[in-house]
Amino acid sequence: MIEAPALRRLLVVDPCDDCHRLLPVLRSVDWDVDSCSLENAADKTCDVGLLRLQPFHLEHPEAVKELISRSGTEWIAVLNQEVLRLQNVGDFVCEWFFDFHTLPFDVSRVQVTLGRAFGMARLRGQGTVHIDQPEHELLGDSKPIRELRKLLSKLAPTESPVLIRGESGTGKELVARTLHRQSQRHSKPFVAINCGAIPEHLIQSELFGHEKGAFTGAHQRKVGRIEAANGGTLFLDEIGDLPLELQANLLRFLQEKHIERVGGSQPIPVDVRVLAATHVDLEAAIEKKRFREDLYYRLNVLQVATAPLRERNGDLSMLANHFSHFYSHETGRRPRSFSEDALIAMGKHDWPGNVRELANRVRRGLVLAEGRQIEARDLGLISQQAIAAPMGTLENYKHRAERQALCDVLNRHSDNLSIAAKVLGISRPTFYRLLHKHQIR
Numbered sequence: 001m002i003e004a005p006a007l008r009r010l011l012v013v014d015p016c017d018d019c020h021r022l023l024p025v026l027r028s029v030d031w032d033v034d035s036c037s038l039e040n041a042a043d044k045t046c047d048v049g050l051l052r053l054q055p056f057h058l059e060h061p062e063a064v065k066e067l068i069s070r071s072g073t074e075w076i077a078v079l080n081q082e083v084l085r086l087q088n089v090g091d092f093v094c095e096w097f098f099d100f101h102t103l104p105f106d107v108s109r110v111q112v113t114l115g116r117a118f119g120m121a122r123l124r125g126q127g128t129v130h131i132d133q134p135e136h137e138l139l140g141d142s143k144p145i146r147e148l149r150k151l152l153s154k155l156a157p158t159e160s161p162v163l164i165r166g167e168s169g170t171g172k173e174l175v176a177r178t179l180h181r182q183s184q185r186h187s188k189p190f191v192a193i194n195c196g197a198i199p200e201h202l203i204q205s206e207l208f209g210h211e212k213g214a215f216t217g218a219h220q221r222k223v224g225r226i227e228a229a230n231g232g233t234l235f236l237d238e239i240g241d242l243p244l245e246l247q248a249n250l251l252r253f254l255q256e257k258h259i260e261r262v263g264g265s266q267p268i269p270v271d272v273r274v275l276a277a278t279h280v281d282l283e284a285a286i287e288k289k290r291f292r293e294d295l296y297y298r299l300n301v302l303q304v305a306t307a308p309l310r311e312r313n314g315d316l317s318m319l320a321n322h323f324s325h326f327y328s329h330e331t332g333r334r335p336r337s338f339s340e341d342a343l344i345a346m347g348k349h350d351w352p353g354n355v356r357e358l359a360n361r362v363r364r365g366l367v368l369a370e371g372r373q374i375e376a377r378d379l380g381l382i383s384q385q386a387i388a389a390p391m392g393t394l395e396n397y398k399h400r401a402e403r404q405a406l407c408d409v410l411n412r413h414s415d416n417l418s419i420a421a422k423v424l425g426i427s428r429p430t431f432y433r434l435l436h437k438h439q440i441r
Contacts, residue, residue: 166306169356188232196241214263
């Protein structure tokens with residue numbers, strides 16, 4: 001029995017008379033066609049979009065850019081001679097659309113272009129699937145990120161302090177916000193303070209507040225960050241940079257559950273859950289008398305470690321595509337996928353700045369990209385051969401090559417493990433066995 005071809009969803013936005021005459025033809029060749037105005041297009045889903053571009057779209061392009069960015073698929077512009085003569089129409093169409101057609105339609109060419117757009121959308125894993133996480137949720141499916149999400153779900157409901165440890169750029173504040181959001185305090189304030197970013201002479205006032213006239217320039221009462229977090233969560237980032245004097249004051253607050261504003265004498269009860277984060281070795285800081293041991297044990301009741309990006313095998317390309325969509329609004333350019341060369345270069349890079357570095361490189365790539373894809377050079381990366389490993393046994397070489405092959409294919413096909421196994425020429429059960437063998441997922 002021959003299966004009927006799957007319907008392909010086409011959305012026609014602001015259709016003209018020529019568009020309406022085209023629709024029955026497209027339906028006859030298995031396109032599931034819907035049409036609407038630009039104002040209502042955000043509520044629709046499609047595999048390919050067709051938009052009748054008009055002068056007012058170019059005068060106020062934000063709505064078109066928003067639609068294309070959020071849909072996550074390929075769009076084709078339809079233009080008449082009047083629009084073709086408008087200034088900058090060429091740049092706008094080349095930046096935001098997969099292709100364009102001039103009126104009247106060449107039906108056979110339209111069908112070919114729609115088919116190519118549909119294939120490209122599927123090839124890039126776009127279609128109607130789009131990650132829309134404005135706060136960069138803990139995205140990924142690697143073993144470290146799955147274990148992290150599981151751990152946070154256990155720690156979030158408790159009231160105990162949590163010490164979050166990890167390299168710079170691994171998302172320690174994001175972990176803190178996730179703990180707050182999943183806690184009983186989620187409807188109360190989340191207040192973050194970077195202990196290393198505030199001048200030392202201002203930290204006490206920032207944390208504890210001050211009374212009017214407490215010092216020169218204190219013209220009015222100021223509520224400190226700790227008091228502002230009352231009922232919610234206080235996140236102390238880079239706690240290792242807190243001066244020793246303030247460490248003593250913070251310890252006193254943790255013990256007594258109340259504060260005194262600078263210049264005040266009245267104790268103020270404050271109920272907060274304290275989360276702290278650091279990228280430095282606090283144990284070494286204790287040995288050097290730079291961090292109080294008693295404060296360390298107050299903060300380190302529960303502990304979370306964030307994995308560096310280089311250990312999150314399979315998450316790299318997904319995170320890169322997420323940032324491409326997220327920063328497209330800021331840069332004013334449509335989201336772009338990544339070339340094979342860029343994916344290889346990203347896979348070989350060590351990412352010392354972790355996810356923060358990836359986000360910044362993708363932002364740069366969106367600005368600099370001249371083609372339809374982001375290239376390695378746009379990211380400031382150079383594709384190069386892997387550095388030769390020290391000589392070893394043949395078994396060592398086989399082991400390294402096997403692991404590298406698994407990491408490379410996960411970087412490109414982490415969303416579809418069946419395809420990943422097929423690319424390597426092995427069965428899916430064998431693929432899973434190798435992942436387990438190398439402790440990758």
